[in-house]
Amino acid sequence: MRFDVITLFPEMVQAVVNGGVTGRAADRELIHLNCINPRDFTTDVHRTVDDRPYGGGPGMVMKPDCLVEAIRSAKSKMSDRKVIYLSPQGKTLNQSMLQEASKSAGLILLCGRYEGIDERVLELDVDEEWSLGDYVLSGGELGAMVIVDGITRLLPSVLGHSESANQDSFSDGLLDCPHYTRPEKFEGLSIPAVLKSGNHQEIERWRKMQALGRTFQKRPDLLDKLELTEQDKILLDTFLSGLK
Numbered sequence: 384m385r386f387d388v389i390t391l392f393p394e395m396v397q398a399v400v401n402g403g404v405t406g407r408a409a410d411r412e413l414i415h416l417n418c419i420n421p422r423d424f425t426t427d428v429h430r431t432v433d434d435r436p437y438g439g440g441p442g443m444v445m446k447p448d449c450l451v452e453a454i455r456s457a458k459s460k461m462s463d464r465k466v467i468y469l470s471p472q473g474k475t476l477n478q479s480m481l482q483e484a485s486k487s488a489g490l491i492l493l494c495g496r497y498e499g500i501d502e503r504v505l506e507l508d509v510d511e512e513w514s515l516g517d518y519v520l521s522g523g524e525l526g527a528m529v530i531v532d533g534i535t536r537l538l539p540s541v542l543g544h545s546e547s548a549n550q551d552s553f554s555d556g557l558l559d560c561p562h563y564t565r566p567e568k569f570e571g572l573s574i575p576a577v578l579k580s581g582n583h584q585e586i587e588r589w590r591k592m593q594a595l596g597r598t599f600q601k602r603p604d605l606l607d608k609l610e611l612t613e614q615d616k617i618l619l620d621t622f623l624s625g626l627k
Contacts, residue, residue, distance in 0.1 A: 384538060385415045385464075385489035387457035388527045389450065391432065391496055393418030399528040404542065405535045414535050415489075417460070421445070424452035433497050442498035447507075450493070450500060454508045457491045465510040466491045467530070468500070469523030473512030476530070480513070484530075485537040492530060494523030556609045558602060560593035588618070596622030 388396045400409040400416050408414045422430040426448075433443040454466055467490055474480070484490060493500070493509065505512070515526050535541055563574040577589045595618055598605050611619070 384413070384485075384487075384534070385417070385461050386492060386527075386531050387417045387419055387460065387464075387489070388492045388494065388524075388531075389419045389421060389453045389457065390494040390522075390524055390527065391420060391422065392494075392522070392524055393420055395524050396494075396527055396531075399531050405532050408535050408538065408541045411540075413538055413541055414531070416531065417457075419453050419457055421449040421453045424449040424456070436498065440498075444498050445495060445500040445504075447501035447503045450504045451508055454491060454493065454504075461488060464489050464491050466493060466508055468493045468495065468505060468509045468512045469514070469526035470495065470499070470512040471514050471517070471519050473514035475517075476513050476515055476526075476533075478533075481530070481533040482537060485534045490530070490534075492523070492527040494527055496522040555594075556605060557594040558598045558605070560590040560597065591615070592618040592622050595619040599623070 390396050396418050397416065400406050400414075405414070409416060421432050425431055431446070432449050433445050436442070436444045458464070458466075464487065465484075469492065493504075513526070513530070515529060520526070563578060567574055567579075575589065577585055580586065595606075595611075595615060599619060599622070
């Protein structure tokens with residue numbers, strides 16, 4: 384999968400493949416990250432990428448000419464990819480968006496700075512706007528890095544176990560269940576007995592119950608979006624009765 388990230392700070396974005404899961408994926412050429420600096424598409428001696436906004440107001444706005452040229456340069460390397468602008472006004476990023484994007488050939492990620500970008504860039508060359516949440520950052524670089532990481536771990540052969548991504552929080556609309564490892568006892572706390580039983584059917588039932596219960600406790604809004612089966616309802620009731 385190919386990611387082209389249009390950014391004024393390529394060294395910042397490049398750090399996402401300097402280690403960890405994304406670094407190993409890049410080393411194995413499962414992903415390719417290419418950073419494009421809009422300054423390389425300017426025509427003046429100062430390599431100017433921003434200017435004062437029409438109508439007045441504080442701050443500067445990124446110019447359309449260098450951004451459009453950068454986007455079209457990325458498109459020339461591999462066509463048929465969505466151009467995503469990282470913006471507080473965009474659709475809030477979620478796991479299903481990452482899962483859908485992981486099925487594509489790649490993305491072109493546009494990182495704004497200053498007060499934003501010229502609106503005509505959106506009209507001409509941007510397919511969608513995505514946001515990390517209802518807050519404002521200095522630029523889109525952190526958002527682009529989150530997207531690269533989130534998509535990469537969903538790609539085949541990236542994670543050590545083929546089921547790892549499928550069992551993450553949000554993969555089925557629920558939060559993840561609790562996880563335990565050695566030692567068996569730690570500061571007076573023991574792992575649940577069912578996890579030592581060797582009964583895989585009961586273990587899966589326990590994990591689903593915990594996922595439902597945790598979601599009810601921490602993110603009940605997620606349950607409102609799901610259509611629970613009768614078995615799910617029984618497991619959730621069992622979890623809640625254990626809290627009394």
